[in-house]
Amino acid sequence: MVSRVIPVDAFDLVIFGATGDLARRKILPALFRRFAEGQMPPEARVIGAARSDLDRVGFQAMVSEAFDEFMGDTAPDAKSRASFIEMLDYVTVDAASDQGWSDLATKIRPDVVRAFYFSVGPSLFGALAAQLGKFSLISPDTRIVVEKPFGNDLASARALNQTLAAHFNEQQIYRIDHYLGKETVQNLMAVRFANVLFEPLWNARFVDHVQITVAESVGIGGRGDYYNRAGAMRDMVQNHMMQLLCLIAMEPPYCFEPDAVRDEKLKVINALDPVLARDIVRGQYQAGAESASFHEDIGAPDSQTESYIALKVGISNWRWKGTPFYLRTGKRLRARASEIAVTFRDPPHSIFGETVPWRTNVLVIRLQPDEGMTLRVMIKEPGPGGMRLKDVALDMSFAEALGEDAHIPDAYERLIMDVIRGNQTLFMRGDEVEAAWAWTDPIIAEWQKTAESPEPYDPGSSGPENALMLMHRDDRRWREIR
Ligand code: BG6
Numbered sequence: 490m491v492s493r494v495i496p497v498d499a500f501d502l503v504i505f506g507a508t509g510d511l512a513r514r515k516i517l518p519a520l521f522r523r524f525a526e527g528q529m530p531p532e533a534r535v536i537g538a539a540r541s542d543l544d545r546v547g548f549q550a551m552v553s554e555a556f557d558e559f560m561g562d563t564a565p566d567a568k569s570r571a572s573f574i575e576m577l578d579y580v581t582v583d584a585a586s587d588q589g590w591s592d593l594a595t596k597i598r599p600d601v602v603r604a605f606y607f608s609v610g611p612s613l614f615g616a617l618a619a620q621l622g623k624f625s626l627i628s629p630d631t632r633i634v635v636e637k638p639f640g641n642d643l644a645s646a647r648a649l650n651q652t653l654a655a656h657f658n659e660q661q662i663y664r665i666d667h668y669l670g671k672e673t674v675q676n677l678m679a680v681r682f683a684n685v686l687f688e689p690l691w692n693a694r695f696v697d698h699v700q701i702t703v704a705e706s707v708g709i710g711g712r713g714d715y716y717n718r719a720g721a722m723r724d725m726v727q728n729h730m731m732q733l734l735c736l737i738a739m740e741p742p743y744c745f746e747p748d749a750v751r752d753e754k755l756k757v758i759n760a761l762d763p764v765l766a767r768d769i770v771r772g773q774y775q776a777g778a779e780s781a782s783f784h785e786d787i788g789a790p791d792s793q794t795e796s797y798i799a800l801k802v803g804i805s806n807w808r809w810k811g812t813p814f815y816l817r818t819g820k821r822l823r824a825r826a827s828e829i830a831v832t833f834r835d836p837p838h839s840i841f842g843e844t845v846p847w848r849t850n851v852l853v854i855r856l857q858p859d860e861g862m863t864l865r866v867m868i869k870e871p872g873p874g875g876m877r878l879k880d881v882a883l884d885m886s887f888a889e890a891l892g893e894d895a896h897i898p899d900a901y902e903r904l905i906m907d908v909i910r911g912n913q914t915l916f917m918r919g920d921e922v923e924a925a926w927a928w929t930d931p932i933i934a935e936w937q938k939t940a941e942s943p944e945p946y947d948p949g950s951s952g953p954e955n956a957l958m959l960m961h962r963d964d965r966r967w968r969e970i971r
Pocket of ligand 1 (some may be wrong): 705724
């Protein structure tokens with residue numbers, strides 16, 4: 490088989506916050522996997538940078554421990570681990586002072602791609618950017634990578650954009666939404682724009698409604714403080730679910746280039762209707778037999794933050810006016826299951842009388858787990874008894890259809906390599922993030938106005954009762970979370 494791994498150019502990648510959770514859990518294991526696949530050239534260097542007083546050897550040991558802790562069965566063997574670790578270096582730096590910066594500057598090579606990963610809280614973005622400028626570390630070819638949360642509302646997101654814009658141009662800023670790095674999320678574009686089948690039907694005339702579900706079975710883990718400030722709306726809807734909605738709803742970009750794609754996503758966000766209080770259901774998980782309640786997890790008995798949210802969203806443009814998009818996401822639900830279900834309208838007239846069941850053509854795209862696609866279609870039930878109809882599933886599991894090629898790399902692997910390649914297609918542009926907040930802020934203000942408490946729901950359930958009503962009252966129903 491011809492290798493499809495195209496090595497990237499030599500690079501220096503500096504990870505600020507290299508001793509933190511994200512670096513140890515995601516960024517460094519992702520880099521290792523790309524290294525093991527042969528995508529990182531031998532001249533690549535990864536420089537950890539943090540306040541911790543470590544040296545190169547100490548950092549290498551920390552990374553090796555992180556592999557054992559977070560990579561499970563896929564943790565590297567001694568030989569490949571040793572070669573990867575050779576690429577690592579470390580420097581102690583403090584964003585708030587000049588300590589360590591000259592040291593860092595001496596480690597950066599002039600003639601290779603240069604990327605700085607800000608794996609730190611947004612409050613440090615400004616200081617880091619300023620220090621990079623002060624120590625002449627910003628070349629025209631320099632890139633920075635920033636993580637969510639990119640702001641907490643429109644004003645803070647704008648302020649962050651301005652802070653970064655003082656030192657970098659937009660082409661140098663890579664805002665990560667890790668959902669865009671997921672293979673199955675990218676596949677949404679392939680399904681829509683590499684096939685002719687769906688596009689003629691992909692509009693309000695033929696689509697009754699769309700359901701986007703991102704259900705998680707875990708609770709909020711140890712992130713109580715952050716989550717209490719964010720809630721499901723800011724944590725999942727403003728970013729990840731918004732991206733899914735954009736990819737499903739956008740017009741075909743004229744080519745697969747960063748701005749062509751991002752322009753189309755932005756148009757969708759700008760066309761989103763405001764959401765009324767009656768179209769929002771928020772919930773909080775209760776304690777279960779073996780699990781704590783949301784309030785206990787968060788350590789705040791009065792918290793009004795939601796661990797679940799369901800919304801009915803309208804898009805005011807020619808393609809989608811009249812087709813609602815129902816979004817739901819939550820913690821401690823029945824299963825970990827993310828999918829998009831496009832439910833088509835009934836045939837305009839049934840020549841078989843009234844026997845046709847209700848809204849049967851549904852295209853389900855399963856994002857995780859059990860990645861795949863199902864199309865439900867009507868057939869005649871075989872045998873006597875007249876023209877009896879039945880809906881069946883044309884079902885494709887990517888694992889079965891693609892065999893060993895179905896291996897799905899972690900989102901960070903793809904995204905970090907794209908940073909080095911200089912491809913921004915799967916990263917959010919500044920105006921996109923601001924537009925998403927401009928839509929989100931009034932929704933949050935709307936429920937703050939009503940001061941209604943989130944509705945309790947049982948752990949392991951499919952969410953609050955009222956979320957079911959959100960669909961029932963429109964004569965529709967959610968798909969089961971399994
Ligand atoms: C993160 C959220 O961005 O995405 C988490 O902060 C959430 O709360 C996670 O659990 C979900 O990501 P994934 O890749 O597990 O679906």
